[in-house]
Amino acid sequence: MTVxxxxxxxxxEYTREVEPRLLLSDFLRHELGLTGxxxxxxxxVCGACTILFDGESMRSxxxxxxxxxxxxxxxxxxxxxxxxxxxxxxxxxxxxxxxxCGYCTPGILMTLIPFLKQNPNPSEDxxxxxxxxxxxxxxxxxxxxxxxxxAAEKMMDVNSG
Amino acid sequence: xxxxPFEYHAPxxxxxxxxxxxxxxxxxxxxxxxxxxxxxxxxxxxxxxxLIDLNRVQGLSHICADGNVLRIGAMARERQLEFDTLIETxxxxxxxxxxxxxxxxxxxxxTIGGSIVNADPAAELPMLMFALDARLKAQSVSGxxxxxxQDFFAGMFTxxxxxxxxxxxxxxxxxxxxTGWSFMEVAPRTGDYALMGVAALVTLDxxxxxxxxxxxxxxxxxxxxxxxxxxxxxxxxxxxxxxxQSAAAMASEKEISPFGNVHTSPEFQRHLxxxxxxxxxxxxxxxxxxxQ
Ligand SMILES: Cc1cc2nc3c(=O)[nH]c(=O)nc-3n(C[C@H](O)[C@H](O)[C@H](O)COP(=O)(O)OP(=O)(O)OC[C@H]3O[C@@H](n4cnc5c(N)ncnc54)[C@H](O)[C@@H]3O)c2cc1C
Ligand code: FES
Ligand code: FES
Numbered sequence: 001m002t003v004x005x006x007x008x009x010x011x012x013e014y015t016r017e018v019e020p021r022l023l024l025s026d027f028l029r030h031e032l033g034l035t036g037x038x039x040x041x042x043x044x045v046c047g048a049c050t051i052l053f054d055g056e057s058m059r060s061x062x063x064x065x066x067x068x069x070x071x072x073x074x075x076x077x078x079x080x081x082x083x084x085x086x087x088x089x090x091x092x093x094x095x096x097x098x099x100x101c102g103y104c105t106p107g108i109l110m111t112l113i114p115f116l117k118q119n120p121n122p123s124e125d126x127x128x129x130x131x132x133x134x135x136x137x138x139x140x141x142x143x144x145x146x147x148x149x150x151a152a153e154k155m156m157d158v159n160s161g
Numbered sequence: 162x163x164x165x166p167f168e169y170h171a172p173x174x175x176x177x178x179x180x181x182x183x184x185x186x187x188x189x190x191x192x193x194x195x196x197x198x199x200x201x202x203x204x205x206x207x208x209x210x211x212l213i214d215l216n217r218v219q220g221l222s223h224i225c226a227d228g229n230v231l232r233i234g235a236m237a238r239e240r241q242l243e244f245d246t247l248i249e250t251x252x253x254x255x256x257x258x259x260x261x262x263x264x265x266x267x268x269x270x271x272t273i274g275g276s277i278v279n280a281d282p283a284a285e286l287p288m289l290m291f292a293l294d295a296r297l298k299a300q301s302v303s304g305x306x307x308x309x310x311q312d313f314f315a316g317m318f319t320x321x322x323x324x325x326x327x328x329x330x331x332x333x334x335x336x337x338x339x340t341g342w343s344f345m346e347v348a349p350r351t352g353d354y355a356l357m358g359v360a361a362l363v364t365l366d367x368x369x370x371x372x373x374x375x376x377x378x379x380x381x382x383x384x385x386x387x388x389x390x391x392x393x394x395x396x397x398x399x400x401x402x403x404x405x406q407s408a409a410a411m412a413s414e415k416e417i418s419p420f421g422n423v424h425t426s427p428e429f430q431r432h433l434x435x436x437x438x439x440x441x442x443x444x445x446x447x448x449x450x451x452x453q
Contacts, residue, residue, distance in 0.1 A: 003169065020169035020212070023203075042163060043200035044267060056240075056269045062199040063270070066169055067216060111266060132351040133264025 005069035009034065010078030018065045025049045027065035028075060036076040036106050040135070047134030050107035051075050057111045074113075076106035088154040089113065089147075098147030100138035108134045112148060120159070121152060164202040171214040175221070175300070178327060181213050183302040186324035189213050193236060193275030196267050221274075221329060224248065233331040235274025239286075240265065242273060251335040252293055253452060254342040254360060258285050261344070264352040274328045277313070280320050280384065283354040285346075287314055288385035290331070292360040292377040298330040307332070314384035337373070340364045341448035343441035346379070347433050349424055355380060356425045357433035361441035363400060365449045371395045376408070376442075378434060381417035388412035391438075400446045409438035 002017040009032060016031050023042070028034045028051070040046035042061045049060040052074035060073075079087045086094060089109055099105045108131065115130045116122070122130070127148045128141070136144065172178040182189060190209035192198060193216075201207045215221065221236035224245050231251055233242070242248055242259045249256040262268055262276070262285050276286040277297065290297070290310035297308045299322055313321050322328065336342065346358030357380055364373040374392040377385055391412035398404055412434065419430035 001168070019166070021164045021166055021202075023163065023199075042203045044196060044263075047264070047266065050266050053269075057266045058270050059196075059266055061203070062195050064169070064195075064199075066171070067195075067214060115265075129351065130265065133266050 003066050003069075005066055007065070007068045007070075008072040010074055011072075016065075020064060020066050022065045023061055024051070024063040024065050024068055024073070025060040027068070028060060028073070031065075034075050034077050038103055038106055040103070045135070046104075046107075047111065048104055048107040050110045050134065052110055052113065055114065057114050074110070076109055079109060079113075088158065089116070089151040092147040092151035092154060093144075096143050096146040096150055098139065098144045104134055104136040104138075108136070108144065112151070116148070116152060116155060120156060122148070124149070163205070164199075165205055165208040167209055168211040169214065170211065171217045173217050173219060175218055175327075175329065178213060178215060178218050179300060179302050179325075182327060183325045185211050185213075191215055191278075191327065193278075194238065194271035195275075196263070196271040197275065197279045197281070215327075222272075226251065226335075229335050231333040231335070233273055233333065235277075235328045235330060236272050237274075239263075239268035239271045239273065239276070243268060250452075252333050254292060254336065254344060254362065255289055255333070257342065258289055258344040258360065261285055261346055261348075261355070261358070267352075273331060277331070278320055278322065278328050280314050280316075280318050281354070282317055282382060282384055283380040285344075285355075285358065285379060288358070288377045288379045289344075289360060291385040291387055292362060292375055293333050293336070296332040297328055298332065299326040300329045301326045305329075310385075311387070317383045336362070336452060337364055338452070339366070339449050340373075340452060341445040341450075342452075343444040343448070345437045345441045345444075347437065356422075357381065357419070357430045357437060359434065359437045359441050361438070361445040363395070363442065363445040363449060365400070365446070369399055371398055371400050374400075374408075374442075376412055376438060378412070378417050380430065381419045381434060386417050388416040391416060395442075400442065405439055405442045405446075408442065409435045412438055 006015045028037045038048040040048035051060045189211040192212045192214045221234040223234045295310040341363045343361045346355035348355040360377045362375040374395040376388040391408040413431045419427045421427040
């Protein structure tokens with residue numbers, strides 16, 4: 001049995017027929033072709049699938065697509081217009097080598113967007129705490145922390161000037 | 162697809178949800194935040210043939226004061242508890258402990274009711290309900306009943322709810338005046354389930370004598386463990402280092418029964434319990450009078 005749902009993803013509305021057991025992560029990837037949202041563990045631990053659900057960071061592997069009916073989702077694809085116009089957060093990851101294989105990156109970016117909104121000038125401790133729910137196999141986190149610091153600076157400059 | 166197929170219902174009122182639960186109590190599972198249920202379904206450890214989603218039910222996520230108690234709707238998110246100023250001022254123990262639950266992304270979705278009903282012995286909220294003398298309101302088509310937290314947890318992942326009941330509200334008495342609090346735990350990594358954790362409450366009279374103490378542990382048995390004798394040993398007395406040491410020894414050696422897991426042995430859990438109890442009792446005693 002399928003259900004018809006209408007979900008806004010990155011400000012665009014999509015209507016699809018889905019089985020209730022379809023995970024939001026698989027809906028984004030397989031139904032909408034938005035493969036920027038990655039899937040690592042599918043039990044909430046790795047953070048690769050983190051998206052924004054009505055503006056708040058959540059695991060898309062622990063939400064059913066039907067539950068997103070009428071809600072607004074943001075994924076990594078919505079952060080930049082194109083590769084030459086990265087968001088300040090993405091640009092900072094680029095400049096500080098905040099990623100290697102990039103598998104964890106979309107989830108980390110979507111975790112950090114609301115975090116930096118709520119904490120525009122975070123301490124290193126707060127940054128590391130905010131990243132605790134996202135596993136990275138490659139970087140050892142140091143460059144990610146650097147990226148967040150740089151992004152916070154860039155975003156403050158933008159906001160103050 | 163990972164989970165097995167199921168029929169999905171998303172009621173918008175409590176009446177509708179209660180009716181569905183009554184009709185399908187044997188096969189249906191309630192879906193709250195899904196942060197424990199969906200991982201289990203993705204692994205197919207559980208395969209309910211029906212889910213009744215509480216996320217669209219109105220009126221289940223309030224946090225408000227009512228006389229000398231706080232009332233918290235079962236669908237209040239863990240993240241909501243974390244930032245609520247009533248919780249911060251009236252039950253600072255809860256305020257202090259919530260950030261230890263998982264990660265922000267999980268707390269944005271996970272609910273107080275889901276965590277309580279999940280009754281994981283390693284979870285924070287069930288033992289906090291014990292420590293804070295919560296009363297839990299269960300509702301079914303035939304009416305409602307209040308269950309004391311002490312009677313609610315019936316063993317690992319098991320509660321006193323009957324199949325057609327929904328946990329709808331949690332009632333927490335304000336912490337009494339002149340009460341100090343402390344929550345401490347040790348986890349392998351930030352956000353992981355803890356190896357051991359303790360909630361301590363100490364109430365002192367004007368002369369510094371302890372009138373009431375409470376020590377409750379997580380991951381120390383098949384549910385929240387209330388170390389009554391250790392707490393009792395402090396009452397009527399000045400809470401000094403010697404008494405703290407002996408209460409910690411009593412609780413960690415006699416009253417808890419941890420069984421270890423892949424990360425830890427029961428001996429190490431007892432060691433952690435002792436060290437955490439000493440620190441928590443000291444902090445709680447120092448904090449008497451700090452509550453607004
Ligand atoms: C990576 C990860 C780390 C975590 N770490 C921790 C941690 O450190 N500490 C911790 O305590 N928790 C942790 N959790 C669990 C998290 O706190 C869950 O949110 C919580 O345990 C369950 O709440 P939920 O609302 O998601 O419930 P759900 O998963 O939706 O439901 C859990 C169970 O309760 C039942 N249920 C739910 N609501 C009701 C109700 N109102 N009435 C009757 N039955 C109901 C459901 O049918 C189900 O059986 C973690 C989870 C993840 C994924
Ligand atoms: S895939 Fe969702 S948290 Fe790992
Ligand atoms: S960059 Fe490879 S997992 Fe993080």
